[in-house]
Amino acid sequence: MPEGPSIVILKEEVQLFAGKKILEVTGNTKEDKALLNGKKVVSFESWGKHFLIRLQGLTVKIHFLLFGSYSINEMRKPNPRLHLKFSNGDLYLYSCSVKLFTEDPDAVYDWSADVMNDNWSPAKARKKLKALPDALACDALLNQEIFAGVGNIIKNEVLFRIRVHPESLIGALPPRKLTELIAEARKYSFQFLEWKKAFELKKHWLAHTKTCCPRCHIPFVKEKHLGKTKRRAFFCENCQVRYPQPAILAPRLPPSRKILLKCAGQGNVVPAKRSGGKRSIPL
DNA sequence: TAAAATGTTTGCAC
C-alpha cells in the first residue's frame, strides 16, 4: 500500500467525501477523535506517503507505514484505527499512524519535494542532493525530504532503469546521471500510478524481487540490508555502473555456464555443454 | 510455520 502513487489513488477514491461533514468518528486511535466530529472536509491532500484530511482549522495526517490499509463504505477488517462516517458513506483506515495538527499544511509541507505533486521541483531536488555528496544512491532515493513518496520498489526500479549501482556515491554521479536520477524518480512514480490502477504493477517490475537481469540475462545481486536505510536491493553488477568508476576497469570475465543456467529460460542463451569425448576434428 | 515485507519513529548506548 504505502508508496506515494498509492496514496494518490486513495486521494482520488475518497473524493466523494470532499466537502462533506463528518457525522461520526470511531476507531482505536489514541488521538482526540472527538475534535473531528461535525467538521467538514475542506480537502484531501497527499504529501509523499502522507495522506492528509484537511478540516476546518485541523488536519488529520495518516501514515500507513508498512502494513496499513483502507476501505471505503465496507468495513473489511475489525478494529479500524479510524473510521469516519459521512452522509454518503464511510472511510475506514486500518493499522496506520494517525496524528492531528492545527498548523496550516502549507506551512508544514514542502510540496516541491513530493514527486507526485504539481509543484515538484527537480531543481530543488538537485540542490538537496548536491548537499549530500557522500550519500549512497539507494539511500538518497528513499530520503523523503528529497523524494517524498519514493519507496523501495521505486528505488530499485529507478536505479535499474538508469543503470546506476545502488551503492554509487551521489557526489560521484556525472551531472547527466544526476539529472536522469531525478527525472526517472518522478517518471517511474507516475508509471507506477497507472500500472497500479490497472492492477498490473508487478507485471512491469524489471528489478524489484527479480532474480535475473532482463538486459544481461545473468543473476541479479540481492542485498537484504543495503545502505543506511538497510533496505532490500536488487541490481545487476554488470550493467548498473558503480560511481565513482575505478580509474582502470578490471577485465570482466564471462559468466560461467553454471551462473548462466540460473537465468535459463528468461531470454538467456546457455552455451551447450561440451562433450567429454574426444574431438573428431582436431583444433 | 516462521520469516519477510511497498516504512518510520522512538529510545537507548556511546
Place this chain on the structure above:
DNA sequence: TGTGCAAACATTTT
C-alpha cells in the same frame, strides 16, 4: 547535545 543503531509497531503473504 549529537549520532547511530536496534527495537518497536502492525499485518499479510510466501
